[in-house]
Amino acid sequence: MIHMKKDVLIIGGGISGVQAALDLADKGYEVVLVDKNPSIGGNMVKLDKTFPTNDCSICISAPKMVEASRNENITLLTYSKVKKVLGSSGGFEVKIWKRTKYVDPDVCTGCGDCEQSCPVEVPSEFDEDISNRKAIYVEYPQAVPLTYTIDYANCVGCGACERVCDAGAINFLEISQEIPIEVGSIIVATGFEMMQPDEWREEYGYGKYDNVLTAMEYERLLSASGPTDGKVLKPSDGKPPESVAWIQCVGSRCKQKGMPYCSRVCCMYATKQASISKGERPELDTSIYYMDLRAYGKEFQQYFDKAKTKEVNYYRGRPSRIYQLHDGKLAVEYEDTEKGEVKTDIVDMAVLSSAIVPSTGNAKIAEILGIELDEYGFFESKDMLTAPLDSTREGIYLAGCAQSPKDIPDSVSQASGAAARALMPLLKRERKGRSKKKPQRDVSEEEPRIGVFVCHCGKNIANYLDIEAVKEAVKDIPEVVYVDNSLFACSEDAQVIIKKAIDEHKLNRLVVSACSPRTHAPLFQDTMEEVGLNKYLFEMANIRNQCSWVHSDDPEKATEKAKLLTRMAVAKAKRLSALTEEEIEVGGHTIVIGGGPAGMQTALTLSRTGKKVTLVEKEGKLGGKLRRLNTIFPRDIDAREFADRMTHEVADEKNIRVILSAEIESVDGYIGNYKAKINGEDIEADTIVLATGFKEIEAKGWHGYGDDSRVMTQLEFDEALANNSLDKPENVVFINCVGALEEERPWCCRVGCGNSLKNAKEVKKRYPKANVFILYKDMRVFGKKEEEYYMDVEGEDGVVFLRYSTGQEPEVVKGKKKLELKVHDNLLDEDIEIEADYIVLAMQLEGDESAGKLKKMLKISSDPAGFYMEAHAKLRPLEFPSEGVYLAGGAHYPKNISDTLAQAEGAASKALIPMMRGYTKSEGMISVVDDEKCSGCKMCISVCPYGAIDHDPEEGIAVITDVLCKGCGSCASVCPVGAISQKGFEDDTLTAMIRAALLEDEVI
Amino acid sequence: MADFEPKIIVFLCNWCSYGGGDLAGVNREQYPSNVLGIKVMCSSRVSPEHIMESFVDGADGVLVTGCHPGDCHYIDGNYKTIRKIDMFTKILEDFGIDPKRIRLEWISSAEGNKYARVMTEMTEEIRELGPLNLKDEVE
């Protein structure tokens, strides 16, 4: 029996699990990633696009999954479950139950012949049962691993798949097995499920009417690779709808009819679905019925504003029911709370934004792991606010929606954070170093000797085109010294043949004419490396996906094209040269800029792994915004005490050096080589973390601020509460969204609503007789326990909520004794006058002013609000385009303490990757400058997205820093004198391919 | 011109459009075999030179494909592609080359159907325009 010794077990292979696995594996820890489904990917891969960037979901997640499957430190156990866990932190003994797939994954080539032959059709879970799959199946075309699974429950045992499988991968005798594994820590990333709306909200007619769908079903309809090829069609008649309604908060924000919490993503995904649908068919009528529009994240509000300009209609009101009319249309009954009218809208299709609920398996996993669940069934954190990533048991950590609903960037930040937590019990372990590569043969002096292998892919290629003709077409090219064909070029035995051919025929270039290099190039490249050939001496022609599969009706033309594609690959191969991935050393010192909670947490995590940290704070004291707050939402813990606790922890770490009242004069360099001047002192560092936080915008001019000291900003009011300096008030008014959600500053400050709520509660606690008024636009509380907090405050006597709109700002005048405030309540449609003792302004927030200077020094950018622009809004929220600088906390966007701390751990995890490895590697196919030709025009500098090119003033030419170049080649295409070329894609090479394609008689 | 078979060079960015082509294959979407793909890492690698070379060597059309705006694996490479291709199309127009012979398309790796559609459309359109014959002219 296999017995594995690994470092970390990760349960759940969704985007959070995958991210955590990569973060650990890249540091040299060995990870087992367990998923109950046949492939990894979780919920994210089902989505069509992701808000607010409309990134194609599978496009951005697939590379991560492939990376995980190819990482030698990650073992994927799919179709598997955790059965038992014994032991404790640092030494868990785990038993995994691995179900048989009846298909040998090492032999299966993923060609799909079996699927075509299988007579059994069952609803596809991946497509939310909208389409069918076979009993032998892969969940989706880009699945990782791309090997088939026989679903035993539905298999009729006819053996058709076994008969057609040329590779011989089907094995009905393969049995399920228990795999014992020893690990030091565990990460739980079991994700979420979506509530089935017939359970709690039967009044919406889901399951009863064909055209009432869940949002996930709608997502599959939108997906270009979904059951309707991306066309939205009514299930009832297959025709496109003329109108679609989205019903928000189905099963969330309602204790009686589901879950009291906010699902956190529904407002945005409904907005996304509506605006994408509208974008595709402008005549479509789209309406969203909502309670509060919670567009709280970075760029969310702008995304929502844009949807409105696309004429997506928003109605504020929760529908009471949906019923079908005799003509099949749906009637949505609701109260428009803005107009105070009860209305019925008629639509063709209704989409229910159903609540995110805990995975059904959570209870079982909690029991096996000995950890606790919260009242809803999500995993409980050790402390929701200050230790969100720790479970209730040491050595077990939480990532993503397993802990509570969240969007993708928050999930991956948390996943990286959980990875940082999970390595703490492992610090004494030895990590896997660089795997030793076989020494490479130097081929630079040799003439090209190319070997070409043409693959049949079983019948997938050979049935549709003439393999012999393809071989014939290239065999006379002088540099081609060996041509062969293979039933499955990717099989184990084919690798043996390839290696032998390389050896016997002294091949120094390899061309495989088969399927896609995206899936298969690494396999052949490994084979080459095993016999000492540089992996860049390889080229593939895709005569399956680009030829036999898509021209299957015309074998003659398919053959012609396959010949040309192979010829083009040979033309390229001839010009390939061995490339190296440059390594540079990275030591263990980080400069963390910003001494608030994000910076302190990052520093603590880094220091606890033994790395040196210089923590730089511009104020005279550590603590950042915590020093100005009274309590922390939604737990009401004392903010200053918390700041003191963290400050002491920092002081106790001997690896952290704190520089207070710091001024950063300059920062320069790149990963492993940063040089900074701080308070006149030169400091060298290997990585940098930006945790510079946020600030309130200038309040002067808003609602009488500056003229009367009783008008305060939120932070000033917090300070007054903390210092107990308020005069006993009768009326206190909180105004939310001051300077926010308007044209000049459209973004949402994300934390203002919560802050007003907790201060309102505090006022009521201290002065029970006082009246509190909260003037808001939308109540945006979305985090764990926040909606519940809001409900409590709303239920208190003497707390009044008034809703106002942008453009109808409350007016404040100085009365005789008190401040007089007038506001138009748009729910009551009435002007209301309040005499206030204090008016508290929840000011719009923006990035710290230091961003202006730092971004220039570090060659990164910030958005109009002054928040740094991360490398990718969804999947790389903690990084910048170039490696070495990382991001945490409010510098990315304002966020509450638990999100801040999770992100800080995540940023530390990112910085630790190169520092624990001790090196970083450049890409192979980077650009190079020909010094002789370069005229120093700087065109290349302006197009490089990574700041990898500098101008050398002495020589007057461009210089590329190899480690920063990511190999896009845009510089090479703009150089007017042809001085820059991209390795592997030189002008010469591309031209040769073009000529090989078009000039059939020409020597290539 | 019924028997005219156009030759079309298509540049595919590694991260999106090449994947779209792969998916078209997986889904067995049928399209004309007139297109020959050349992979680049990013659409921004394609320069006017390569387009010109294609035409001179006998291509009747050139298609440049990349990730949708915002999706480029290299942040904003495809925006640079737009500028470059737009500019170059105009120059070619001055030389009497029909701008329809150069096309820029965004195809994500989830859009197998779009991939097949674009390849079909492009082929049909060029078939309609007839051969470019720049190769003969140059000779």
Ligand code: FES
């Ligand atoms: S990577 Fe696809 S266009 Fe840049």
